[in-house]
Amino acid sequence: xxxxxxxxxxxxxxxxxxxxxxxxxxxxxxxxxxxxxxxxxxxxxxxxxxxxxxxxxxxxxxxxxxxxxxxxxxxxxxxxxxxxxxxxxxxxxxxxxxxxxxxxxxxxxxxxxxxxxxxxxxxxxxxxxxxxxxxxxxxxxxxxxxxxxxxxxxxxxxxxxxxxxxxxxxxxxxxxxxxxxxxxxxxxxxxxxxxxxxxxxxxxxxxxxxxxxxxxxxxxxxxxxxxxxxxxxxxxxxxxxxxxxxxxxxxx
Amino acid sequence: xxxxxxxxxxxxxxxxxxxxxxxxxxxxxxxxxxxxxxxxxxxxxxxxxxxxxxxxxxxxxxxxxxxxxxxxxxxxxxxxxxxxxxxxxxxxxxxxxxxxxxxxxxxxxxxxxxxxxxxxxxxxxxxxxxxxxxxxxxxxxxxxxxxxxxxxxxxxxxxxxxxxxxxxxxxxxxxxxxxxxxxxxxxxxxxxxxxxxxxxxxxxxxxxxxxxxxxxxxxxxxxxxxxxxxxxxxxxxxxxxxxxxxxxxxxxxxxxxxxxxxxxxxxxxxxxxxxxxxxxxxxxxxxxxxxxxxxxxxxxxxxxxx
Ligand SMILES: Nc1ncnc2c1ncn2[C@@H]1O[C@H](COP(=O)(O)OP(=O)(O)OP(=O)(O)O)[C@@H](O)[C@H]1O
Ligand SMILES: [Mg+2]
Numbered sequence: 001x002x003x004x005x006x007x008x009x010x011x012x013x014x015x016x017x018x019x020x021x022x023x024x025x026x027x028x029x030x031x032x033x034x035x036x037x038x039x040x041x042x043x044x045x046x047x048x049x050x051x052x053x054x055x056x057x058x059x060x061x062x063x064x065x066x067x068x069x070x071x072x073x074x075x076x077x078x079x080x081x082x083x084x085x086x087x088x089x090x091x092x093x094x095x096x097x098x099x100x101x102x103x104x105x106x107x108x109x110x111x112x113x114x115x116x117x118x119x120x121x122x123x124x125x126x127x128x129x130x131x132x133x134x135x136x137x138x139x140x141x142x143x144x145x146x147x148x149x150x151x152x153x154x155x156x157x158x159x160x161x162x163x164x165x166x167x168x169x170x171x172x173x174x175x176x177x178x179x180x181x182x183x184x185x186x187x188x189x190x191x192x193x194x195x196x197x198x199x200x201x202x203x204x205x206x207x208x209x210x211x212x213x214x215x216x217x218x219x220x221x222x223x224x225x226x227x228x229x230x231x232x233x234x235x236x237x238x239x240x241x242x243x244x245x246x247x248x249x250x251x252x
Numbered sequence: 253x254x255x256x257x258x259x260x261x262x263x264x265x266x267x268x269x270x271x272x273x274x275x276x277x278x279x280x281x282x283x284x285x286x287x288x289x290x291x292x293x294x295x296x297x298x299x300x301x302x303x304x305x306x307x308x309x310x311x312x313x314x315x316x317x318x319x320x321x322x323x324x325x326x327x328x329x330x331x332x333x334x335x336x337x338x339x340x341x342x343x344x345x346x347x348x349x350x351x352x353x354x355x356x357x358x359x360x361x362x363x364x365x366x367x368x369x370x371x372x373x374x375x376x377x378x379x380x381x382x383x384x385x386x387x388x389x390x391x392x393x394x395x396x397x398x399x400x401x402x403x404x405x406x407x408x409x410x411x412x413x414x415x416x417x418x419x420x421x422x423x424x425x426x427x428x429x430x431x432x433x434x435x436x437x438x439x440x441x442x443x444x445x446x447x448x449x450x451x452x453x454x455x456x457x458x459x460x461x462x463x464x465x466x467x468x469x470x471x472x473x474x475x476x477x478x479x480x481x482x483x484x485x486x487x488x489x490x491x492x493x494x495x496x497x498x499x500x501x502x503x504x505x506x507x508x509x510x511x512x513x514x515x516x517x518x519x520x521x522x523x524x525x526x527x528x529x530x531x532x533x534x535x536x537x538x539x540x541x542x543x544x545x546x547x548x549x550x551x552x553x554x555x556x557x558x
Contacts, residue, residue, distance in 0.1 A: 054449055084451035094442040097556045098464035111452035111460050147557050158446070165450060 005030045005168055005199040006051065011065035013043070013050050015058065020046045022223045024065070028169075028216070033191060033200045035214035035231065037207070039246065042220045044203045048171040051201070052086040053079040070168055084112065087162025087170040087198070092178050093154035095146040095161070102142040104157055105129060108165040124164050131197060132160035133190050152183025156190065163198065170194065172202045176209070188213050207247060211235050219243045298537060301530030304523055313531060319496040319512075321520070326528035328535055330498045334506035335539070337413055337499060338488065339481035342420035343474065350425045350477070351470065354432025355458055362437065371433075378426035386490030389419040394491060401503055411493035412505040419491055420481045427480055428473035435469025436462060468554040475547035482540050485510040509536040 006028040013021040020043045028034045036044045049055040050063055053074060067074045074082045095104045105125045109116060116124070125142065129135035134156040138149070146157055155175055162170055172191070176184040191200060191213045204210050210217055210231060217231040219240070227234060227243045238244045299306075305313060309326055316327015353374065361367040397418075398410035439462050447457045463470070485508075493505025494515055507515075509532050520526045 052449060054445070057448065080451045080453065082451075083449055086449075088446075088449040090442060090446065092442060094440070094446045096443060096446070096461060098461075098467075107447070108450040111447050111450055111456050113456065145557065161446075161450075 003030050004028060005070060006201070007066075007068040007071075008047075008051075009066040009068070011050065011063065011067060013046050013055060013063045014061065016060040020223050021050070024225045026218060026225065026228060028199060028201060030199050031195050032215040033195055033202055033213050034216040034218060035210035036201060036203045036218045036220060037205070037210055037246070038220035038226075040205075043223045044220055045173055047220065048088075048173060048201055048203055051169065051171060052083050052088055054083075054088070080112075084108065084165055085168050087165060087167035089155070089158050089162055089170070089172045089175050091174045093151055093158055095149075095154050095157045097145065097147050099146070100143045101129075101138050101146045101149075101157060104146050105142075105160050105164050107161055128160040128164040129157075131163050131194065132156045133186070133193070134160055150183070152179050152186055155179060155183070155187060159187075159190065159194075163194070167198060170198045170200045172200065174203055174205060177205065184209075207235070219246065221246070295534075295537065298530060298534040302527050302534050304527035305531045306527075308524060309528070313528070314535075317498050321516075321522070321525050324522070324524055326524070328509075328532055330496055331507055331509045331512050331532060332535065332539070334413070334492070334499055335482060335508040335510070335536070337502070337506070338416045338420060338492070338508055339478060341413065341417035341502065342424060342481045343478055345417060346421035346425045346428065346477065347474065349421075350428035350432055350473070351463075353425070353429040354436050354470070354473075355462070357429075358433040358436030359458060359462060374426045374429055377422070378430075382423065382484060382487040383490075385419050385423055386487040389415060389487060389491040393418055397503075404503075406501075406503050409493060409503070409505050411491050412503055413492070413499055414502045416488045416492040416506075416508075417502070419487050420484055423484065423487060424477035424480050427476045428470070431473030431476060432466070432470045435466040435473075438469075439465045465556055468551045468556065471547070471554060472551050475544065475551070478543060478547070479540055482543065483510055483536070485514050489514055509533070509539075 004027045006026070008024050008026040008028075011021060011024040012019060024047065036047060038044055046055060051067055051069070051074070055061050055063065056079070063075065069077075069082065069085065095101075096107060099107060102125050103110065105128050106116075106121055108114075109121070109124075126135060126139075129138065129142075134153060137153060138157075146154060149157060155178075159170075159172075159175075176187050179187065188209060191202065194200060202210070202214060214231045216229065217234045218228040219226045219234065219238075219242075221242050227238060227240045229239075234243065235247065238247060305326060309316070313326060313328050314332070315329050316325070317329050318325045318327050319330060320326075353370070357367055357370060361370075393415050394410035397412070397415045398408045401408040401410070443461050443465065444457050447461045448454075452460070488508050489511040492507055492511060494507050494511065495505035496507055496512070499506035513529050513532055513536075517526075517529055520529055
């Protein structure tokens, strides 16, 4: 495998006494889209929330094993530094309603108290919005509140906000589940374009979506990693019976 | 079974139900209108009561600096200044505390024994009769302020603007803290998660996401507090020094509109004197109404559109 950005090793996660993830091993290579699939409740969200150490914010949550980001154990690094290097986009678009579009994009810097010059900020805002394919639509209204944007535009704003911090990895948790088909395909195109800049982990329920945008797919079932490999292969000739059943809609 | 189905109109409660509904609606209207009538009646009473002073003194009443019943000279400025100064100072002193309490209860300790204990303590604070606050101010704060004044080398009155503001600030904390807690609890958790996922610390989330989102609700609490402070009578009367001169600073004894009325109404006999006191009441009514109207505008402007 090529250089891997993210490596999950013998990883387990718990809510109190309930084990949610069991002995997960995953190697996610640079500049690729890795889809994480599996039936509801199998631990997809939990897995990506463990990458940026959001899981541990819930009382009673704990983890075991290692997750390496660019070779460094995230659980031996200050969580704040980890989160700055890992962007996250949620299921429901959640731009900050009190901030302008401009301020939303640089929210990561503002929140972390990082001061930059005006020119630098302007450059980051333009570049991030360009990459999130939103610039053309909002370039004349960046100083307005983002609340007038459509759901799809708000989600792209959230992607721009994550990209602005120049993350190594972008975690997307069902980013299109609250969007209409048109906005969804816009985001899918965007995901493919973004590979160039950032490694992407995409949680999705949508098999067609995973097939369209991902290079690799991981199939989780009841907290276990059942199968992981090139999407083409996993979708056409799955090795495991459970994967096949999931793909043919036997459960899910 | 079709044959057993009853006609839609069988057992029609019809007319009776409609009449009851109409009566209920009328009742609601009546109560709502009654409130407006009451408000107007109070305003009219104040206007009639202050007719004499409005006619004799006119606008000079507003900027007159002297209040001397003996020579029938009546100016409201000292009390207007005294009221606004004590209230806004109290607001300034209480605000950091009430916001801190609101954040503590709305964000850090939403439930649990500590939280419910603190919440009841704050509710109790709101329930203490103001005369008790006055006593406490007189016995505890007055000596404290006096020793501060001695250290600073200003006349050691003890009573005055600062002392009243301190008492008021404690009295109004519950109002803004309770409302602040509620609006802080309403801040959507996905916004906080988004901020945390970008590497913000908990306090950064509070300063940059939670408080901006909750600001209009927090301001509504502040307005409630301010209304309470402007009208407070008993506790202020006991510690302000009842001096009818324009206050020279925050250490100076002064008087507020509410306190002046309470103190002098019983002894006022001369018609112009009585009428001037009623006009002070009218002024207080207008000031509180204005504060409310302006405040509501600010709340509207700062509200977060989602
Ligand atoms: N805060 C929590 N406390 C306790 N258990 C939780 C919590 N959040 C999730 N779980 C449990 O953890 C398991 C995995 O949840 P997770 O959200 O990771 O699933 P998911 O694969 O993302 O599901 P979905 O596709 O529905 O989003 C579920 O069984 C869920 O009930
Ligand atoms: Mg999920």
